[in-house]
Amino acid sequence: MKPRHKKLAFIAAGVAGIAVIVALVMNAFRSNLVFFFTPSQVIAKEAPVGRAFRIGGLVEKGSLKRENDGLTVHFVVTDTKHDMNVTYKGILPDLFKEGKGVVAQGRLDSNGQFVADEVLAKHDENYMPPEVASELKAAKASKTNL
Amino acid sequence: MSKINLYKFASPATFYGLAGQMIPGFAVLSAILFAIGLYISFFVAPTDAQQGEAYRIIFIHVPAAWMSMFIYVVMAVYAGVGLAFNTRLSAMMAQALAPTGALFAFIALFTGSFWGKPMWGTWWVWDARLTSQLILFFLYIGFISLQSAIDDPRRSDRAGALIALVGVINVPIIYFSVKWWNTLHQGASISLTKAPSMAHTMLAGMLIMAVACWTYTIAVALFRVRLIILERERHATWVSELLEDAK
Amino acid sequence: MNWGSFSAFLHMGGYAFYVWSSFGLSFLFLALELLLLSSRRRTLLKRLGQIQRLNASRGSK
Numbered sequence: 001m002k003p004r005h006k007k008l009a010f011i012a013a014g015v016a017g018i019a020v021i022v023a024l025v026m027n028a029f030r031s032n033l034v035f036f037f038t039p040s041q042v043i044a045k046e047a048p049v050g051r052a053f054r055i056g057g058l059v060e061k062g063s064l065k066r067e068n069d070g071l072t073v074h075f076v077v078t079d080t081k082h083d084m085n086v087t088y089k090g091i092l093p094d095l096f097k098e099g100k101g102v103v104a105q106g107r108l109d110s111n112g113q114f115v116a117d118e119v120l121a122k123h124d125e126n127y128m129p130p131e132v133a134s135e136l137k138a139a140k141a142s143k144t145n146l
Numbered sequence: 147m148s149k150i151n152l153y154k155f156a157s158p159a160t161f162y163g164l165a166g167q168m169i170p171g172f173a174v175l176s177a178i179l180f181a182i183g184l185y186i187s188f189f190v191a192p193t194d195a196q197q198g199e200a201y202r203i204i205f206i207h208v209p210a211a212w213m214s215m216f217i218y219v220v221m222a223v224y225a226g227v228g229l230a231f232n233t234r235l236s237a238m239m240a241q242a243l244a245p246t247g248a249l250f251a252f253i254a255l256f257t258g259s260f261w262g263k264p265m266w267g268t269w270w271v272w273d274a275r276l277t278s279q280l281i282l283f284f285l286y287i288g289f290i291s292l293q294s295a296i297d298d299p300r301r302s303d304r305a306g307a308l309i310a311l312v313g314v315i316n317v318p319i320i321y322f323s324v325k326w327w328n329t330l331h332q333g334a335s336i337s338l339t340k341a342p343s344m345a346h347t348m349l350a351g352m353l354i355m356a357v358a359c360w361t362y363t364i365a366v367a368l369f370r371v372r373l374i375i376l377e378r379e380r381h382a383t384w385v386s387e388l389l390e391d392a393k
Numbered sequence: 394m395n396w397g398s399f400s401a402f403l404h405m406g407g408y409a410f411y412v413w414s415s416f417g418l419s420f421l422f423l424a425l426e427l428l429l430l431s432s433r434r435r436t437l438l439k440r441l442g443q444i445q446r447l448n449a450s451r452g453s454k
Contacts, residue, residue, distance in 0.1 A: 015312070123332055134195075253418075
C-alpha cells in the first residue's frame with residue numbers, strides 16, 4: 001500500500017504544480033495582456049500613467065500628415081467616440097492606411113499628444129479580391145448618398 | 147464474449163496490422179490534397195484587396211494553427227482514456243500524435259511571424275493570441291520531454307496524460323483570445339455562427355489545405371504508433387513471430 | 394491565372410521572401426519529419442533483428 005500512496009502523492013503534487021502555473025498564466029493574461037487601450041479608455045484614465053502603453057483604434061480619414069523630413073508623421077487615432085493625436089518618427093507598416101486599424105506603442109507627452117515609438121497595423125478578418133472590395137465600396141458610397 | 151472482441155480490437159498486436167493497412171491510403175490522399183490545395187492557393191485564389199500577395203501565407207498558417215489545436219485535443223482524449231481505463235494503445239496514440247502536433251504549432255508560429263513582419267510591422271508581439279499559441283507549443287514540448295524522461299512506460303504515460311489533460315484548457319483560450327481580449331491578431335474569418343468573411347476560392351483553398359494536413363497527420367501518427375508498439379512490445383511473442391515472417 | 398509571367402509569380406507582389414519562406418520552411422519541416430520517422434523505423438528493425446538472432450542462437454544451444 002505504501003508505494004501506492006507515494007505515487008498518489010507524486011501525482012497530487014504534479015497536479016498542484018501545474019494548477020499554480022496555469023493560475024499564474026491566467027493572471028498574466030488578465031492584468032498584462034490588455035494589449036492596447038482605446039482613446040476613450042485613455043481619456044477615462046484607464047491607461048497606465050507615466051509608463052509606455054499601447055493605444056489602438058482606427059486611423060482617422062484625412063488625418064495623416066507627413067513632415068518634410070519624410071519620416072515624421074502625425075495622425076489621429078479614433079474609436080469613433082474619442083480621438084487622440086499621435087506623432088511617430090519611423091517607417092510605417094505596409095498595411096497602415098487611413099480608415100484602417102492601428103496599434104501604437106509610446107507614451108503621452110505633457111500636451112496630451114501620444115508620442116509613438118512603434119506603430120503596428122491591425123488588419124481585419126476580411127479577405128476578398130480587389131474587384132469585390134471596390135464594388136463593396138461603391139455600394140456603400142451609393143447607400144450613403146441616398 | 148463481446149468483451150473479448152473489444153480487447154482484441156484494442157490490442158496493440160491487432161492494431162499494428164490494421165494501422166499498416168491504413169497508412170498508404172491516407173498518405174496518397176494527403177499528397178493529392180496538398181497538390182490541389184497548393185494549386186488553388188497560388189493559381190486560383192485571387193490577390194487580397196488589402197494585403198496583396200502576402201495574404202497567401204494563410205493557406206499554410208491557418209490550417210497549421212487549426213491542426214495544432216485539434217491534435218492537442220485528440221491527444222488529450224487519448225491520454226485521458228489511457229489514464230482512466232489503463233488501455234495501453236490509447237496512451238501510445240497520444241504519444242504518437244504529440245510530435246506532429248508540436249510541428250504544426252511551430253509552423254503556425256513562424257508562418258505567423260513571416261506574415262506579421264510585412265503586414266503588422268513586427269515579427270512578434272506578446273498579445274493574447276500569440277502568447278497562448280506559444281504556450282501550446284511549450285505544452286507539446288513538455289509532454290514529449292516528460293514522456294521520454296521517465297523510463298517506465300506506465301509511469302511516463304500517466305505523467306504525460308496529466309500535462310495533456312491540464313493543458314487542454316489552453317485550447318479554448320487560444321481560440322477565444324481574439325474575442326476576450328484586445329489583440330493585435332485579427333478575429334476569426336471562419337466560425338460556425340456566421341458566414342465566412344472570405345472569398346469562396348480563398349476559403350476553398352484553405353479548407354483543402356486543412357484536409358491535406360489532416361490526412362498527413364493521420365498517416366504520420368499511424369506510422370509512428372506502429373514504431374512505438376514495436377518498441378514497447380519487443381519482448382512479446384507476436385513481435386518475434388512478425389520479425390520471423392519478415393525474413 | 395493570376396500571374397503574367399513566371400518571374401511575377403516568384404516575385405509575389407514584393408512579398409517573395411515572406412511567402413516563400415513560410416511555404417518552403419513548412420514543407421521542409423514536414424519532409425524532415427517523414428525522413429526522421431523512416432530512419433527511426435530502420436534503426437528499430439535492425440535492433441529488433443539483432444535481439445532476435447541473439448535469442449535464436451541462445452535457444453539453439
